[in-house]
Amino acid sequence: MINSFLTRSRVVDKGVLVAAPYVLAGQEKHILAGLNDDFYARGNLDPNLSVYGVYRDGGNYVDPASGELLGVRAQAIGSAKLKVMDKDVATLGVTRSEEEIRAYDRLLPDEAREIDTTFQPSAPPDGSDGLIVSVEGSVRVAGLLDVVAINLGDRSGIKTGNMLAIYKKGEVVKDRVTGGHVQLPAERAGLLMVFRTFEKMSYGLILNANRPLAVGDAVKSP
Structure with a gap:
């Protein structure tokens, strides 16, 4: 089932995690808790909500092109x-x-x-052009069925189900004739499906990859 490959992490605005209720301790003053354990938390919890997600600050998502803060990763x-x-x-x-x-x-x-099991793949807006911002799981490279974050979101017209081609950034090589350096053209290297959008960015699942992918690789309309 495709849902098993998707991340439960979220993207939140700066300050949301800081203001959220926090874990005090496990039972008997333990600092760790696992499945079926009880723990204590402090903060403004809503007694009308029975289930809460537990998250950890996973760092900032920053646009590699503009330097803009896209959001804070709430690691599930x-x-x-x-x-x-x-x-x-x-x-x-x-x-x-x-x-x-x-x-x-x-x-x-x-x-x-x-x-949604009735989900249908769709084309993104014409001219969609972005970059891979991060690879889920704190790894350096991504491959088939890995999750990546991209710097295109709701404000760019991106929607759940959009399919984007991934282009591997060309290497910089030395021109032995002129003595200078030149960057080789980007080449298509994979395909991803957007499964969760946020205002400034999205999460996508890599459905095809013919070489290792990394932060900075481009995503475009197929």
Whole structure:
């Protein structure tokens, strides 16, 4: 199922994670919690919400071309169910864990992340031209079924289901005739499908790759 390859991470505005409720500790003062464990959190939790996502600050997404801050990566760590509240301290139970939950991890309202099974691939707006900003999983290169972040989002007219061709940036080689250096043309190296959009950027799943892909490679209308 394609949903198993998609990231649960989110992109939030600067300051959202800082202001969010945070993990105090696990039971018996443990600093880590895993699946089926309980932990304590503090902050402005809504007693009407039963499930929260647990996130960690994964760093900033920065446009490699303009230097613009595109958002902050809220790295998905797990999910937890609200059990008891006592003033501003709550007890929650871990219902899903991608890795151990730590003190200072943040809580945000949980999201439904299933992709629509009736989804149809579509063309992006004409002239769509962007760059890979990051590779999910903190790895240097991306390949088939990896998730990447791109610097095209809602404001660029990008929508879920849009298909974008990936172009590998050409190498810089020495011209042995003139003695100077020249950058080789970019070559098509893959295809991605956008599965989640945000205001300034999107997440895409690589559906085809004939060579390793990396931050700075171009994405364009096929």
